[in-house]
Amino acid sequence: MSNLAKLEFVALNITGKNYLSWVLDAEIYLDAKGLGETIKEANKETPQDKTKALIFLRHHLHEGLKNECLIVKDPQILWSNLKERYDHQKTVILPIPRYDWLNLRLQDFKSVSEYNSAMFKITSQLKLCGENITDAEILEKTYSTFHANNIVLQTQYREKGF
Known part of the structure; x- marks a missing residue:
């Protein structure tokens, strides 16, 4: 021991x-x-x-x-x-972060930091399994999961490249 x-x-x-x-x-x-x-x-x-x-x-x-x-x-x-x-193990583990990535939505989290934490965990698991997620894909995922009430904000963020 x-x-x-x-x-x-x-x-x-x-x-x-x-x-x-x-x-x-x-x-x-x-x-x-x-x-x-x-x-x-x-x-x-x-x-x-x-x-x-x-x-x-x-x-x-x-x-x-x-x-x-x-x-x-x-x-x-x-x-x-x-x-x-x-x-x-890569092929065994990979479906879980893929599923999580597909179902990740900003509106499901109480704060942006909680969302970021979950997103980075998922992207790390994907990278560990050999799937590369680019910064552009991460940003697009975030923009595309804004709540419907925030379409204007979503558009502004895309235009400014935040």
């Missing part, structure tokens, strides 16, 4: 629910420590760097996953195995 308190970020769950965020966290951390190349194909990293990366990755796995990966001695192979096993 004391090991859990020392984690730099949440360990990869055996179900893979947090795989997408775990991958980003692991890549960022490995890059920060100068070990980012150890998880790439055909890398020429030193055995010491590979071992450091492997220790770090194994430390951030659920106990059940650790047991399944006991014989893996190369961080690139471990990374590839996890990707093969969990990368489908």
